[in-house]
Amino acid sequence: MPEAAIRNSANTWRERREFDLTAENLQLLFDNEIPAIRIKNFASPDECRSFVTALRDIGMQHVYHFKNADGEALSDITTGYIGLTHYNYRHKPNEDYLAEVPTANAYRDRVFSRSFDAVQRMIDHIQAANPAPVGVASEADGSGELYAGIIRDATTGGALHADFAPFTARALCVGRINAQVGWNAWLEHPERGGGTTVHHAPWSPEFGSSEIPEQYPLDAELVDGHESYTYHPTPGDAILFNTRNPHEIEGAPPGETHSRLQVGSFIGRLPEGDLLFWS
Numbered sequence: 134m135p136e137a138a139i140r141n142s143a144n145t146w147r148e149r150r151e152f153d154l155t156a157e158n159l160q161l162l163f164d165n166e167i168p169a170i171r172i173k174n175f176a177s178p179d180e181c182r183s184f185v186t187a188l189r190d191i192g193m194q195h196v197y198h199f200k201n202a203d204g205e206a207l208s209d210i211t212t213g214y215i216g217l218t219h220y221n222y223r224h225k226p227n228e229d230y231l232a233e234v235p236t237a238n239a240y241r242d243r244v245f246s247r248s249f250d251a252v253q254r255m256i257d258h259i260q261a262a263n264p265a266p267v268g269v270a271s272e273a274d275g276s277g278e279l280y281a282g283i284i285r286d287a288t289t290g291g292a293l294h295a296d297f298a299p300f301t302a303r304a305l306c307v308g309r310i311n312a313q314v315g316w317n318a319w320l321e322h323p324e325r326g327g328g329t330t331v332h333h334a335p336w337s338p339e340f341g342s343s344e345i346p347e348q349y350p351l352d353a354e355l356v357d358g359h360e361s362y363t364y365h366p367t368p369g370d371a372i373l374f375n376t377r378n379p380h381e382i383e384g385a386p387p388g389e390t391h392s393r394l395q396v397g398s399f400i401g402r403l404p405e406g407d408l409l410f411w412s
Contacts, residue, residue: 145360146165146166146167146168146333146360146362147161147166147167149168149360150168150362151168151169151170151171151364151372152167152169153171154170154172154258154259154262155262156262156263156264158170158262159259159262162314162373162374162375163312163313163314163375163402164312165333165335165377165378168331168333168362168375169362169364169372169373169374170373170374171364171370171371171372171373172258172370172371172373173367173369173370174369174370175254175255175258175318175369175371176249176254176318176320176369176371177369178368178369180248180249180369181319181321181368181369183247183248183249184244184247184248184249184251184394184396185320185321185392185394186247187244187247187248188215188244188284188320188394190247191215191240193213193214193215193286194214194215194216194237194240195213195214195215195216196211196212196213196214211289212285212286212287212289212291213285213286214283214284214286215237215240215241215244215283215284215285216240216241216280216283216284216412217230217233217234217237217280217283217412218283218412219279219280219301219302219305219307219411219412220296220301220349223301223302223345224345227272227276227304227305228276230279230280230305231272231276231278231279232277233280234277234279234280237280238280241282241284244284245282251282251318251396252269252282252396252398252410255318255371255398255410256268256269258371259400259408263406263408265406265407265408266407266408267407267408267410268408268410269281269409269411270305270306270401270409270410270411271306272305272306279305279306279307279409279410279411279412280411280412281398281411281412282396282397282398282412283396283397283398283412284394284395284396285397286392286393286394287382287393287395288323288327288384288385288392288393289384289385290327290381290383291381291382292349292350292351292381293332293350293353293356293379293380293381294348294349294351294379294380294381295336295348295351295376295377295378295379295380296313296315296348296376296399297336297376297377298310298313298399298401298411300336300338300340300345300346300348301345301346301348305411306409307399307401307409307411309403309404310401310403311402311403311404312375312377312401312402313375313376313377313399313400313401313402314373314374314375314376314399314400315373315374315376315397315398316372316373316397316398316400317366317371317372317395317396318370318395318396318397319366319367319368319369319370319372319395320368320394320395320396321368321391321393321394322366322367322368322391322393322394323386323389323391323392323393324389324391325385325386326383326384326385326386326389327366327382327383327384327385327393328363328364328365328366328382328383329363329366329372329374329380329381329382329383330361330362330380330381330382330383331362331363331364331374331375331379331380332355332356332360332378332379332380333359333360333361333378334355334356334359334378334379335377335378336348336351336377336378336379351379355379356379366393366395371397373400376399397412398410398411398412399412
């Protein structure tokens, strides 16, 4: 199993609350010292409305089906999305994933062109808080740029899972990272329910050098007795958390009229400090 650093793997967070985005807090989040960062008013109400309208006019591009390498269902939860996720290509050659990036970018940009470019805006926010370069991940051999910016309708919620590229995307450039966070900007959210719970229990599966561990769903016993934090999104805000920590999403309750619409990606920290965006 590859070695990957996470400094605060056994202890509790310094405080169980959300922090502002600063250079210090960003590194604390990568090091799993704090549970979450919230960027308030990341998008204006008008931008959120135009984004949601564009989504409904254009329609979702795909539906997540959580399956293993043999095509067997891992969960009955499905999630509509626009874009491209390396999760769906984890058992396939890199070139299969990279070949789909231009098409995914074009479909995503149909929404961005009618609202705002959420990925570039987040890159700008993160670059202001990180002295080393920040940008979309690209393969060093010139074979292509990775995709960044999944747009999702997660109204049905999500089972307990974790995300860490050195375990699930070792053959891509992001397999070199030593820490990973994720961000989501919220365009619409139910008035009730829909919270995300993050558990301070960094995912460290046992697996062979040629294996890719399944991270969806994870056994609830992995987080028993560990500290947790639940955040409740507000439309227009963006929230970041360490995705190596198992996390789960509460679905919207029956009768709720607002969807759980979000756009986001992962951010990985390379040993030299550069930060890479991808999905």
